[in-house]
Amino acid sequence: MKTSESKYCQCLYFTANALARKIEKLAQVSWRKVDLSPSHAYLLMMAIDEPGVQPSTLVDHLQLQPSTITRLLEKLEARKLVVRITEGKTTNVYPTQKGKDLLPRLKECLHEFYSRYASLLGKEESAKLVQSMNKFADKLIV
């Protein structure tokens, strides 16, 4: 059944979640090559792009709760893709060499993901959708 044929397709809760789940799946497929979940992949990319980034910054940019960031980091650290160096009350996250080596493949996955969804709805259309979702999300006070 199509999402728009569901009994609840007029409901924002239902639609937003249904869409997010479908996109999640698309993303999972795209990142399977590097054996990372999309969240882990984005986090790793951020650590590569900004070595020494702090968990609190990751919280802001990934819009996840601190505990979730900790859990994601634990996993990446266990896989030796990042290291956490704690000093005082702050922690810095650095990519390991192994993590940095993964970058080209991460970019491939990202590109694959983008082209997958762009081919499904068109570049412009999807950019527009992203924009209105952002606008809406901004108005939803945390």
Next chain:
Amino acid sequence: MKTSESKYCQCLYFTANALARKIEKLAQVSWRKVDLSPSHAYLLMMAIDEPGVQPSTLVDHLQLQPSTITRLLEKLEARKLVVRITEGKTTNVYPTQKGKDLLPRLKECLHEFYSRYASLLGKEESAKLVQSMNKFADKLIV
């Protein structure tokens, strides 16, 4: 930090999930009164609206996996809000009296949720967003 200020706000994966999480929270607050998660609430409403509905139909309309529907039903059944009657390979889900009694309050929650988000972005705007999200979701082959 606003969603649109994040490093990844141009990415569909990030945006769709960030939005869904925020809406999830808004919905959770709205349904707290009846002590149900939004998913459980929608499932219960569907069972009240369509007594005897089968899990497979719930799978279609809520766009969740069969195992997820089973788990949601288990909880509602444990709370004596629905009963499952299995005959052969099919199962029928009926609301209990206790479940049916909850309907007015469920509708209140639904209404509260709607007015909350309508007041944040406007009725028309949000309806439009829901429509484009549906359109997009339809194109994402399961």
Next chain:
DNA sequence: TCCCATTATTTGTATATACAAATATAAACT
């Protein structure tokens, strides 16, 4: 200088969701 409030992060625990395999029944084909 010491206490308190604030900030940063982690831990314990709980939840919704999913995948894959298992079970059980019904339908279809030979």
Next chain:
DNA sequence: AGTTTATATTTGTATATACAAATAATGGGA
């Protein structure tokens, strides 16, 4: 009729995510 295929549901297990409490460190005021 008997065997195979398809359908409906549940179970076992795993995952991302979150909340609330705990820990730890910093900074500001008395």
